[in-house]
Structure formats: structure tokens, C-alpha cells
Amino acid sequence: MLHKKFENAKIILASGSPRRQQFLKDLDLDFEIRLKEIEEVFPETLQSVAITDYLAELKASAFDGELLDNELLITSDTLVWLGGKALGKPKDYQDAFQMLRLLSDQTHEVITSVCFKTKNKTETINEITKVTFNHLSDQAIAYYLDNYKPFDKAGSYGIQEWVGLTGISKIEGSYTNVVGLPTEKVYHYLSHFTF
Numbered sequence: 001m002l003h004k005k006f007e008n009a010k011i012i013l014a015s016g017s018p019r020r021q022q023f024l025k026d027l028d029l030d031f032e033i034r035l036k037e038i039e040e041v042f043p044e045t046l047q048s049v050a051i052t053d054y055l056a057e058l059k060a061s062a063f064d065g066e067l068l069d070n071e072l073l074i075t076s077d078t079l080v081w082l083g084g085k086a087l088g089k090p091k092d093y094q095d096a097f098q099m100l101r102l103l104s105d106q107t108h109e110v111i112t113s114v115c116f117k118t119k120n121k122t123e124t125i126n127e128i129t130k131v132t133f134n135h136l137s138d139q140a141i142a143y144y145l146d147n148y149k150p151f152d153k154a155g156s157y158g159i160q161e162w163v164g165l166t167g168i169s170k171i172e173g174s175y176t177n178v179v180g181l182p183t184e185k186v187y188h189y190l191s192h193f194t195f
């Protein structure tokens with residue numbers, strides 16, 4: 001359905017995340033991938049969704065002045081929010097270990113923002129999912145990090161991987177949002193989108 005709606009437009013996904021690329025394909029969209037190097041830094045005063053909104057818009061701002069009339073750019077950012085702290089991608093193995101220890105036996109939020117940018121407007125949507133981890137032993141954390149190396153993932157875990165399959169007892173809200181794109185909201189937004 002979306003395929004037809006956008007047949008005269010060009011959708012650009014500025015994301016290196018294979019999960020986001022696959023989700024957009026599965027939404028029946030034709031798109032081109034254009035990547036830019038962005039340093040993902042945000043002001044310390046920001047909290048929760050304001051951080052992911054800011055970073056999704058920052059990723060889009062790299063295309064300022066470049067978009068043609070029929071082009072729609074999509075960028076996105078995901079982070080884990082626990083006890084008033086943002087957990088992004090880990091710096092290294094130790095950082096990842098600490099993050100998973102923090103997430104153990106706790107409920108956290110996974111927040112994803114998606115920015116839609118055209119030549120004339122920028123709009124951002126976001127979604128929050130609550131995820132509860134069981135107890136993660138140090139042995140389980142080490143096994144997961146050694147075998148899955150989730151260093152490209154916010155909070156140092158993938159819900160779609162071993163630790164998610166074995167360690168998560170409850171999720172409230174959108175699953176795809178945790179994996180990096182709130183597909184239901186994106187579909188709804190694009191269904192109503194006009195240039």
C-alpha cells in the first residue's frame with residue numbers, strides 16, 4: 001500500500017542499522033540508503049524522549065539544504081532509559097557488562113524517535129516500551145557478551161537475541177520499537193503523510 005503512495009517520491013533512510021533497513025522493507029517501501037557520519041552527542045540537560053528526539057533530528061540535520069522537492073528523509077535513534085539515566089551504545093566490554101548488571105532485575109524504558117524530513121518541514125514521532133529483565137547472573141552476562149557482542153546496541157542488548165529470549169519476563173508496548181523502529185507508528189505516519 002505504501003509502495004504505491006510513494007511511487008513518485010524518493011524515500012531516503014539515513015540509517016546503518018540492518019534492523020531498521022529490514023523493517024522499512026517489510027513495510028513495503030522502496031527506499032535508498034544514504035549514510036552520514038554523525039557524532040551522537042546531546043546536551044546533558046535533556047531527558048528521556050527529548051534525547052532521542054534531539055538525536056534523530058541531529059541525524060536528519062546533516063541533510064539540511066540537500067533534499068529535493070520529492071524526497072523524504074527518515075532518521076531514527078533508540079536509547080534505554082533507566083532510573084533517570086540514558087544508556088546508549090556501550091563504550092567497551094566493561095561498559096556493556098555494567099549496563100547489563102544495571103538492567104538485571106529491573107524494568108526500564110526503551111525509547112525510539114523517528115524523524116521525517118523534507119525540503120520544507122521536519123516532524124518527529126516517538127514511542128516508549130517498558131521492558132522487564134529477570135535476574136542476569138554474571139555468568140549469563142559474560143556468555144551473552146562473548147557470543148553476541150552487542151556493542152552496536154543501546155543498553156548493550158538485543159531483545160531479539162539470546163539475552164532477550166531468555167532474560168526478559170515482560171514487555172509493555174511495541175516490540176519493534178525496542179528493536180529500533182516503532183513500525184506501527186511509522187506506518188500510520190506515512191499513511192497520512194503529505195509533502
Ligand SMILES: Cc1cn([C@H]2C[C@H](O)[C@@H](COP(=O)(O)OP(=O)(O)OP(=O)(O)O)O2)c(=O)[nH]c1=O
Pocket residue numbers: 014015016017019020040059075076077078079080089110152153154155157158159160178179180
Ligand atoms: C534495546 C535494543 C536496541 N537495539 C538497537 C537499535 C539501534 O539500531 C541501536 C541503537 O543505536 P542507534 O544510535 O539508535 O542507531 P544505529 O547507530 O544502530 O543506526 P543509525 O544511527 O545509523 O540509524 O540499538 C536492538 O537492535 N535491540 C534492542 O533490544
